[in-house]
Amino acid sequence: MxxxxxxxxxxxxxxxxxxxxxxxxxxxxxxxxxxxxxxxxxxxxxxxxxxxxxxxxxxxxxxxxxGKPTQYITGHQEFWGLDLEVTPDVLIPRPETEHVVEAVLDLARRNGLGREAPLRMVDVGTGSGCIALSLAAEFPRATLWATDISRPALAVASRNAARLGMAGRVTFVESDLLTCFLAARASEPAGCGETLPNAVIPSPSPCHSERSEESLHFAQGELREESRPASQDLRDSSSSAAPRNDELDSLSRNRLAFDGNFPGTFDFVVSNPPYVGAKELDSVQREVREFEPQVAWGGAGRGDEIYRRLIPQALAVLKPGGWLIVEIGYNMGDAVPAVFGDGWTDVEVRPDLAGIPRVVVARKGWVLGAGCLGLGL
The missing domain is CATH 1.10.8 (Helicase, Ruva Protein; domain 3)
Incomplete structure (x- = not known):
């Protein structure tokens, strides 16, 4: 034939x-x-x-x-010019998510920061590692972390880093959003140090400063419950309560567990979180609904609950003048910006090439409730 x-x-x-x-x-x-x-x-x-x-x-x-997606059959998907391994443990990277990377490049350029800028970034819910690794490729001197609540997803992301020659560029951390960076008590750092087969985690790790490059360790946020099912993970990541002022104050006071630093350490926090609401389940493509991990795309509540948890956490770990960049659903152009409150400025919704709301960017003020004076590098 x-x-x-x-x-x-x-x-x-x-x-x-x-x-x-x-x-x-x-x-x-x-x-x-x-x-x-x-x-x-x-x-x-x-x-x-x-x-x-x-x-x-x-x-x-x-x-x-x-109905099985082509990418899961071939085991590959291109993103930002990178050939990535994908498995059913991770969400398949979409071209629309490249707008998150584009937003970082645009904001860095506007602030006079070139490729060699020593930026500190964290990708929340990294999945395959597509955003983190794209940023690592664009900013060779940047220090990057990437979190995910799914250990199998972190293994895929780690393999992608190794395949692309970036094993020493990104630290992959098992964590529910950014909780790994926020110790529950100032005197007690987040737990870490478990062995993860097939993961390539650079040395030093964010918790322990002395590890060989060959060691296969990964950091684990202390708030993760090992026995929780995926459905519970999803519910925990989708609390419907809006962030309270005392929650914001608590987060901003908490000690950053990693590196012995305090909150206010990152220049960029980026994320493509699970944002599909329960009412949208019927409109979700069969390929997504039946084959892609639900913990990575949503399906509970209104869909904007995840932002109500992520936004105050990002406020705590960003430097004054740092940026939060998140992907949003097509119908969230009003709901997500409304979550940003005191401490944020320059909140902007950016559309994709089809004119659909796709990304929200927001800047942390120099002082809570005040305007922003710079990246604070």
Missing amino acids: RLREALKTGLNTLVENRVPSPQLAAELLLMHVVGCDRGYLYAHPEVELPGPAANRYFLLIAERST
Whole structure:
């Protein structure tokens, strides 16, 4: 069977099964089997596809016809020019999320900060590591952390860092949002030091200052309950209560556990949190609803609850003049900005290329309730 015939047969099967973007899926799966790029498929349509390869291709087509995303079948997804490993343990990176990276670049540029700026950044809910690793590629002198409540997701992100030659650039931390950076009591640092097979965590770690580069350790936030099911993780990450003033004060007073520093250490906090609300479940694509980890995309409450927890935590760990940049849902252009209160300035909603609200950026004031005087580097 020739490449042209295989592609046509695969495409027809996907169309019959009403698979979204069938042409793209058929091409990507054939490229995966052949080990070529799209240009080769169309430049050499008469090349014979060996029997075993053809059989494998049609098995993958059948798998895609069940609704399983192409990226989980091939194990790869491109993001910001990086070839990332993806598994069912992580949300598949979307092109829209690149707007978060673009916002960091834009804000850094506006403040006269180039690629060599020694910025400190943290990516909350890193998943595959797509945002953190993109920022590491753009800012070679930046110090980066990335948190996630899912240990399997952190393993994927760590492998991506190693594959891309960035194993020493990002510290991956198991944590519910930013709680790992905020000790419950000033005298007690967050717990850490468990071994995570296959994870590549740079030395020094944010908790222990003396570790070899070869050690396979990762930091663990003390507030995580090891036995909690994923559904409980989701509920805990979606508290409906708005941040109280005493919560803001408490967070701003708490000691930053890592590095022995105090809150006010990061220039940028970035996140693509789970923001799909319960009322939107019926509109969620089958591929997302049945195959992608729900803890990574939401499905509970109104969808904006996660921001009500993240925003006061970010206020605590940002430097005066630092920025919080979050991705939002298409219908959250009013709800999320309304969560920002005292201590924030320059709150702005930025649209994606289709004009849909996609990213909210906000700056921490120099003093709570005051305007911002600079990045505080």
